[in-house]
Amino acid sequence: MAQSGGRTPQLAYSEIQHKTHDELKRRTKAAKIRAVLQHFYGRDDLAGLRAVDVGCSTGYTAAELSAAGAEVVGLDIDVPGLQHAAQRFGEQVEFLCADGTALPFADRSIDLVVFNHIYEHVVDPDAVLAEITRVLRPDGAAYFGFGNRLGVMEPHYRLPFLSWLPRRAADRYVKMSGRASTYYEQFRTNAGLRKMCSGLRLWDYTYTVLAEPDQFAARDMVPPRLAGAPPIMWRSLAPIMPTFIWVGTPGDLHPKGDSVRVAPRLLRSR
Numbered sequence: 001m002a003q004s005g006g007r008t009p010q011l012a013y014s015e016i017q018h019k020t021h022d023e024l025k026r027r028t029k030a031a032k033i034r035a036v037l038q039h040f041y042g043r044d045d046l047a048g049l050r051a052v053d054v055g056c057s058t059g060y061t062a063a064e065l066s067a068a069g070a071e072v073v074g075l076d077i078d079v080p081g082l083q084h085a086a087q088r089f090g091e092q093v094e095f096l097c098a099d100g101t102a103l104p105f106a107d108r109s110i111d112l113v114v115f116n117h118i119y120e121h122v123v124d125p126d127a128v129l130a131e132i133t134r135v136l137r138p139d140g141a142a143y144f145g146f147g148n149r150l151g152v153m154e155p156h157y158r159l160p161f162l163s164w165l166p167r168r169a170a171d172r173y174v175k176m177s178g179r180a181s182t183y184y185e186q187f188r189t190n191a192g193l194r195k196m197c198s199g200l201r202l203w204d205y206t207y208t209v210l211a212e213p214d215q216f217a218a219r220d221m222v223p224p225r226l227a228g229a230p231p232i233m234w235r236s237l238a239p240i241m242p243t244f245i246w247v248g249t250p251g252d253l254h255p256k257g258d259s260v261r262v263a264p265r266l267l268r269s270r
Contacts, residue, residue, distance in 0.1 A: 007186075008123070009077055009099075009123055010077075010078070010121055010184070011077055011078065011079065014058055014078050014080050014081035014084065023060065026058065026060035026061070028217060028219070029060075029061065029116065029145075029220065030060045030061040030063070030064035030065075031064060031217035032216055032217045032218055032220075032245075033064065033065075033114055033116060033143050033145070034046070034065065034067075034068050035215065035216045036205050036209065036216060036245060036247065037112065037141065037143055037247070038068070038257070039205075039208075039215075039216070039255060039256075039257030039258075039260075040141055040203070040247050040253075040255050040256065040257065040264075041141070041256060041257075042256025042257045042258075043256075045068050045069040046065060046068040046069050046070040046112065047068070047070070048069065048070075048071075049069075049070045049071070049111040050070070050071050050110055050111045050112070051070040051071065051072045051073070051111065051112040051113070051114070052073050052075060052103070052105065052110050052112070052113050052114070052135070053065065053072065053073070053116075054075055054076075054103070054113060054114065054115045054118065054128065054132065055075070055076055055100065055116070055118035055121075055122075056074030056075055056081075056082075056085060056095065057076055057078055057081040057085070058081050058084045058085050059074055059081075059082075059084065059085025059086075059089045059093065059095065061074075061114055061116060062074035062085065062089065062093045063088070063089040063092055065112070066089070066092040066093050072092070072093045072094070073093070073094045073096060074094070074096070075096050075097075075098045075100070075104075076095075076097065076098075077097060077098070077099055077100075079097060082096075082097055100115075100118075100122060100127075100128040100131060100132075101124055101127040101128055101131060103131045103132070103134070103135050105135045106135070107135065108134075108135070108136065108137050108138065108140075109135055109137065110135045110136055110137060110140060111136075111137055111139075111140045111141075112140060112141055112142070112143075113132050113135070113136060113140070113142040113143070114142070114143045115128070115129075115142060115143070115144055116143065117145045117146075117147060117243075119146060119147075119193075119196070120147055120185040120186055121184070121185060125196060126196055129196050129197055130199075132248075133199045133200055133250060136249070136250050137250075138250055138251040139249075139251050139253060140249065140250065140251075141247050141248065141249045141253060142200065142247065143245075143246075143247055144197070144244070144245070144246040144248060145243060145244075146188075146193050146244045146245075146246065147163075147187050147242065147243055148189065148190065148240070148241055148244060149164065149187035149188050149189045149192070150163075150189055150190075150239055150240050151163065151187075151240055151242035152240055152242075153242070154185075157177065157179045157180065157183075159173060159174065159179070162174060162183065163185070163187045167183070170183040171183050190238075190239075190244065193244065193246075194267065194268060197246070197248055199250070200248035200249060200250060201249050201250070201252065201253070201268065201269050202247070202248050202266070202267040202268045203246065203247045203248075203254070203255060203264045203265070203266055203267065204244070204245075204246055204264060204265045204266075204267050205247060206234075206241060206243070206244050206245045206246070207231060207234050207235060207262045208260055208261075208262045208263065208264050209221065209245055210222055210234045210262075211231050211234065211260065211261040211262040212260050212261055212262075214227075215260070221243070231261065231262045246267065247264070254266075
């Protein structure tokens with residue numbers, strides 16, 4: 001992967017960020033991804049689909065997709081993470097050390113791609129999105145979990161407004177906190193993320209998931225006291241929403257799941 005702005009690839013992220021080994025949290029996130037995709041397809045499983053987890057790290061999401069019946073390849077440049085994944089889930093999932101900017105798959109050959117909270121760690125996320133678009137079948141879909149640059153609390157260092165700052169100021173802030181020497185991650189705003197996904201039809205599941213935390217295994221996103229909160233409350237937080245959950249498709253697919261309190265909304269028709 002080419003360097004950009006002095007950034008080099010994070011080749012062993014699972015050794016830098018130990019929460020990648022938190023099995024309970026990883027499985028909770030994986031269950032959310034599975035629930036969203038099954039709702040999008042209107043199915044109780046993902047049987048028969050060829051799936052790729054880009055940035056699979058320690059393998060929990062790839063394993064969940066496999067448990068749902070998909071034929072799964074987990075892909076990352078994080079060798080220690082891949083070793084952990086292969087030890088735990090190698091009988092279920094194929095794991096490859098490969099770069100997301102050069103996916104080792106033919107054009108239009110993949111039914112399902114997961115790209116969950118990875119883009120801010122990638123040197124060239126636009127190139128990764130171009131590759132995801134290239135390999136997706138016309139009737140395929142990609143799950144995107146995207147952090148918002150305007151989220152108030154930066155998720156990696158738990159420092160308010162860190163991601164809002166210019167690069168040098170962010171470096172100074174995180175260094176003063178004692179949590180890192182520099183601020184590596186690079187987030188984008190909602191508009192920047194939509195641009196990054198150009199070429200895909202985008203469906204917004206963010207508020208669908210927040211409105212139905214039990215159905216979509218989203219208790220990690222919704223505190224118990226806010227379960228059942230009116231959708232307008234979540235909508236009012238849109239500019240600073242920490243995470244966006246989108247499903248992208250190169251074709252004309254639309255959500256086929258049962259009726260929910262807040263229907264997925266079409267953000268852009270390519």
